[in-house]
Amino acid sequence: MIPTPHIELKDKDLIAKTVIMPGDPLRAKYIAETFLKDVVQINGVRNMFGYTGKFNGKKVTVMGSGMGMPSIGIYSYELFKFYDVEAIIRVGSAGAYTDKLKLYDVVLAKDAWSESSYAKTMGVTGRKTLPATKSLNNRLLKSAAKVGVTLHTETIHSSDVFYRVNPDEFKDIYEKHNAVCVEMESFALFTNAKALGKKAACLLTISDSLVTHEATTAQERQEAFKEMMLVALNSI
Ligand SMILES: O=P(O)(O)O[C@H]1O[C@H](CO)[C@@H](O)[C@H]1O
Ligand SMILES: O=c1cc[nH]c(=O)[nH]1
DSSP states (O other), X not given: OOSOSSOOOSOGGGSOXXXXXXXXXXXXXXXXXXXXXXXXXXXXXXXXXXXXXXXXXXXXXXXXXXXXXXXXXXXXXXXXXXXXXXXXXXXXXXXXSSTTSOTTOEEEXXXXXXXXXXXXXXXXXXXXXXXXXXXXXHHHHHHHHHHTOOEEEEEEEEOSOSSOSSTTHHHHHHHHHOEEEEESSHHHHHHHHHHHTOEEEEEEEEEEETTTOOBOOHHHHHHXXXXXXXXXXXXX
């Protein structure tokens, strides 16, 4: 069934087996322009830009997911199911729930805890915690060691809500679920991987802290996450 409703490409060979997926489509463009050679654009529907190119001679696709679980749910499902993608590595920003994490620290999600009903709705599990794919995480850990980046391998919180009525709720989530930071997509990504027998992982750079209230600018978020991107690219 290609093209799909949200990806316009007719030739699935133009999409690599591994897709690196930031939330922001402009970050996808930046990664393609900065790190890849022989780049072709593979999607522009709804401005959800995707590109395929070569990194160190290896084919890789980078494509935006949009924000939140419904959005990454659509794109990751179409890539896994209809474009024969085997692995998706999300590269995102996250808010720290503990002062042990500093701005620009890089977290590798061991698993994602969520209040979301996404996994239940998909018939995958009623559990609220889903793991990343271990073999893919091991590849990312090896890559990080090679490029000299420290990864904090931890449980993360995948939230349906960015603006909470009670901004202090994060303290409870940190204590009860050991989730060290918050983002908004991994739980759906891990669900789709499990549903379709594929691989998924998530690297996050700390962009702000709910504890200290420090924050990065939008421009910094778009461009300054090079360490995480190099870990993802060198794992391929
Ligand atoms: O930087 P990205 O990948 O978009 O990730 C985080 O940033 C967005 C919120 O600002 C959410 O998508 C959250 O998961
Ligand atoms: O989802 C997110 C991402 C970054 N910072 C937050 O507070 N939440």
